[in-house]
Amino acid sequence: MKNRKRNPAKKQAVSQRTKVTIHKLPTGVRGLDDILGGGIPEFSFNIIAGTPGCGKTTLAHQIVFANATARKPALYFTVLGEPALKMLRYQQQYSFFDESKLGKAIRFINLSDVVLEKDLDAVLEEIIREVTATNPGVVVVDSFRTVVRKAMASASELEMQSFIQRLAQFLTSWEATSFLVGEYTVDEMRDNPLFTVADGLFWLSQVAERNSVVRKLQIYKLRGVASVPGLHTIRISDDGMQAFSRTLGLIGQKSKPSRRRRLSVGIPELDKMMGGGVLEGDSLLIAGPSGTGKSALATQFIAEGLRKGEPGIMAIFEERPKGYTDRADSFGLNLRTPQEKGKLEILYLRPLDLSVDETMQEILDAIKRVGAKRLVIDSLVGFEMALAPGFRTDFRESLYRMIAALTGAGVTVLSTVEVEDKFTEMSFSHYTISFLTDDIIRLRYVEIDGQLRKIMVVIKMRGGNHSKDIREYVITDKGVVVIHPRTTEYDGLTTGIPRRTGPRLAQKEEAAPEPKAKSKEKRPLH
């Protein structure tokens, strides 16, 4: 016994050799493979379930078209559901529908007659006959629910269970990855042998909330792989189904560099207040009421990045893109050329029925396209308003996931949020969003010497020390410009109505201290 010491390295090597490799089939549905942990396990026996209109058949078709080849075809058994002609009529509208695959790679077989006129054994026999003759890689039965419903009228529960067992065993033995499509409700899952036997359970649902419909996908189980739990938003468009993973496909992305640079926001005095600039990969929140220059600051942040060779994305939800380029022009900053060169994209996202995940996917796609290092979200309030009501409850959670993932990958994010100025206190935001920001800068109006001026203060810098000074700033033809050292002759500045504690400094009267951002277009003379 003394000589039987185990060698851990050897043991590991043995276990690696003996472990079976489960190949995964692509679903053909954008985003779904990420949710499934890479794809559908080969030879698995799956159920695609849900209420009518959720996209079950579309999902099954997408899987079939993504995998069927002449050498390893797909068999699509249709049973008493949507008539085959109509199914083909509608499904061919999707871009994934490749009619050249029909016949040799994909065969549609109607089992309605067998189901209506015969028993379960005959149904199984027919499936076995076709599968044996074709040797398919993928088999779909749509709708399996109708097979069960018909069978249950005459067969016992035991016979039904036996049928499911035999079907699952046969299809697996024939190395087919199979999908039974059916209209089920969640309650029906209990005590149903079908759901016990299945390796994978794809549950689709749709919920109407106010004027919007929200479609969701949940992977209840998927043996052999680690799928992403929870409800994922899906959308059906001309390209078929698209799934939006709760992880936004950002798991496993490269992490932020260990030595992070300080990035200039394009306002030298503000950089100093921030201890040298914003840390690369930080999330910076600019909070302030309307007109305080949040968008101007965001424009300067992006322009400075572009000047330093860092591509950027501006996701805007309120003002139109032209407003941003015009503003930049008026500050002497050029956003047009970087746009033309593919270094900057201004995404104007305003439809009112977007899901938070697909909005984020649009932003992520753009980030990938331009290789963005800086991202502006202007504003969070506009972002939330652009979402379908049903998604607004998920907004903060989803935003947290996206910002955490992006900053984790080294992208520096500047978000703006509008807050109402109260003249008794200084709130940062009506959102509880400080948890998702590393740094917060607060802009606000103050009443001084008969003028409504603007002040800014760095509230928080997670990455290090920062100035505690409250600084006055103006918006000029250079953009946001911080003026004067900190004010010492007032207190109560943060309330908006400060109290003078020192002498009034001599100052010349200002005529028009803050010229507005001007368009380059000539304005008509009045």
Next chain:
Amino acid sequence: MRDFAERLIAYETRRNRSSATKTPVACLVIEKLRPQLATLMGNIGFRALLSRTLALANPEFPWLRAVQVKAEGSLEGLDELGTQVDPDDVFEGCAVLLAQMLGLLVAFIGEDLTLRLVREVWPKLSLNNLDVGKGDR
């Protein structure tokens, strides 16, 4: 669609030159399409399609009212027409029947898929320069 039907009829006529059958060739074409279509849409689906085809051709050829679709999807009653109808008229009626069926398929699933289904039954049939026309039956 008539051009499409006539090509199928001509092709099948060449193949059946030696056959002594009295069934119009257009009906033989429909009969050959039946298994292919029944696999796709089931017998019930095929019967529904053929019944609609008959209904569409009826106004032009009233004698088609005597023709029925059997349970398995084949046509019955053609042979019984005997001398009551001019054989040329029967030939023409069946050609229209085929054209109507092809027209329905094109209307439902489009030209590409219809041609694909037909090619699976007659792989060597030339369908070059075929003008099926949209909804032209």
